Amino acid sequence: MVQASHDSVLDHLGRRIAGGELAPGTVLTLADLEAEYGVSRTVVREAVRVLEAKAMLSSKRRVGITVSPMSRWSMLDPELIRWRLSSSARARQIVALTELRLAVEPIAARLAALRASEDQRAEIGRLADELRRLGAERRGDSQEYLAADIAFHDVLLRAGGNLMLTAIQSPIAEVITGRHTAGLTPADPVHQALHNHVEAAAAIVRGDAEAAEHHVRGYVEAILDEVRSVPE
Amino acid sequence: MVQASHDSVLDHLGRRIAGGELAPGTVLTLADLEAEYGVSRTVVREAVRVLEAKAMLSSKRRVGITVSPMSRWSMLDPELIRWRLSSSARARQIVALTELRLAVEPIAARLAALRASEDQRAEIGRLADELRRLGAERRGDSQEYLAADIAFHDVLLRAGGNLMLTAIQSPIAEVITGRHTAGLTPADPVHQALHNHVEAAAAIVRGDAEAAEHHVRGYVEAILDEVRSVPE
DNA sequence: TTGCCATATAGATCACACCATTGGCAAGAA
DNA sequence: TTCTTGCCAATGGTGTGATCTATATGGCAA
Structure with missing residues (x-):
């Protein structure tokens, strides 16, 4: 704390x-x-140190504390991602994050198909069922759908067993939530996207790495098309 | 500083x-x-704050400073990656990092083919030529080859224009260097891997996203097979 | 057994002192 | 004029003591 x-x-x-x-x-x-x-120097210094650790600032004696060029920043830092999502760079950050998802999620799905525990496979299957059920009931904009959607991606990333891939879970959850809060998730989910979720889950459950990767790539590509079409 | x-x-x-x-x-x-x-409290506190920002520690009044479970850590943090690379978890970290490369590099290559500047395309072509030349001269274990290899991946990641994908450049460079330092890079580079580098570069130069992605995936998969075969 | 309360504990913050480094200026040399 | 040298003041780095605040915990009472 x-x-x-x-x-x-x-x-x-x-x-x-x-x-x-x-x-x-x-x-x-x-x-x-x-x-x-x-506030006191202590407080400022500690904040500056943390930002220095994220390569956003650099301090030098006799000069002061300089804001570093963006290309140096630790862009994968969750806190920084959050800050950028709440800034005017939001649209650009969402596109960048979705491109990252396009890279990470299919590979995570592949690994999940190979390595997920029985519990995780069951959980993924259950969540996909729930998404399908809620979608069929035209409740794609409900809290339950949002929760299931986040949980689905959470298990997917964790089941791959690679903590580095898991690490982007929280920014992804934030984007999904943001999209929902902004009222961009339709009550009637896009058929193809939902289908890809369900097929990906089935592939993971039966351990089919190729299919899992393929279907996940399918829906992330759809999301990417969508977020790219949003004006900055 | x-x-x-x-x-x-x-x-x-x-x-x-x-x-x-x-x-x-x-x-x-x-x-x-x-x-x-x-050292003084100041110094310790600031170090603890930084580790707290990486979610490796959490401090609570009346309790102390607790080491957090690994699943919470910001695994994509470059400093943390470096620490893990120099720990007993090295082999596992290299595999995890290569899985991340398998996710990120093909997508970065795809984006590079679409978005790279003329200068970047020229640079990628030049570096691929140099790799081929040095490889043909059986100098795959030379400093020049190492430098060109790192530069190649650096431009590739940067040319995609996504700062989040670029962010994993430094850990990748470290792994490449580590592999070289450990004497694992043969004087005579594996033919297929070198071929994939050269083909990927050509694809980026001519703007062929599919081919770029495909060839990059090809060589990262080869590297992954290799690192997975190393005993922990 | 349960719930409240006092107390000790450990981090959080503040204020101040002194150190180490170094950018920039001024004086002097070439 | 231009370059070098050396000093100075500014600024972050480190150390320390005091005080504030949240809270884990044990003891007491109901």
Whole structure:
């Protein structure tokens, strides 16, 4: 658990940088930040250290604290992804994240088909059934559908047994939720996408790596087409 | 720039956790760490904050600082990847990282074929030529080959224009270097792998996304087979 | 047995002091 | 004028003591 003061300074500063308000090259000083946030040096320093660890800032004696060029940032950092999702770069970040999903999810599905435990296979099958059922009942925009959708992707990524692939679960969940909250999920799910979910689940259950990879790629490609068509 | 004291404490503590010496559930206190490393609270606190940001530690009043379960860690964090590569989990980490490459590199190649700038296409072509030349001269184990190999993957990932995909460049470079340093790269490169590099480059140069993806997948699959055969 | 409360504990924050580094300026040399 | 040298002041880095705050825990009472 982290405290309010540190957390809020870190979060606010992180957002300002991620959102471009503090452009790369901008120089700050500890004294400035102390005064601005009205907190002690300790708090500011610790926040700066964390942002330094994400390669968003770099501090040098006699110079100050400089905002690093975006190309250096640890873009896979979940916190940074969240900040960018809540910034004006949101649309671009969603596309980038979906491209990452297009890379990761099919491979995770392949691994899941090979390595998932019995419990995980059962869980994936169950969740796919639920998605299908809710879809058939035209409840694709319900809370239950959202929960099942998130759980489905969560198990899928975890079942692959690769913690690095699992690591993008939380940003994915956030995007799915965001899409739902924005009212973009239709009550009547797109037939092909739902079909791919169900087929992917079936393939994982029976251990068919090729099919699992193929069907997952199918639905992520559909999502990618969709998010690319959203204007920035 | 970060200072010696902070850096070394962070690095050492990070390694101990990443390497499993400090198992999840282990409870530390600031006072312990202060005494152990012989530095002030400030330094320890900042190191702990950074590890907290990577979800490797969590601190709670009246309890202390607890090592978090591995499933929570930000496994895509470059620093954490480096720590794991230098721990006893090295072999497993290399396999996991190669599975990630299998996901990411083909997609990056596809995007590169679609989006690379003229300069980047030229650079990729040039690097592939150099790899082929050095390979033909049986200099696959030379420094030049290593440098060209790293540069090739670097441009490939960057040319896709997705900063999240680019972000795994440095761990990949580290693995390639590690493989080279360990003397695992033959003077006479495996023909098929080299061929796939050259074909992938040609495909990117001419903007053929399908072929680029296919050839990159080809060589990453070969690498994956290889690293999986290494005993832990 | 259950629930409340006092208390000790450990992190969170603050304020201050001093150190180490170094960018930039000024003086002097070429 | 241009370059070198050396000093100075600014700024982050580290250390320390004090105080605040949340909370795990044990003891007491109902």
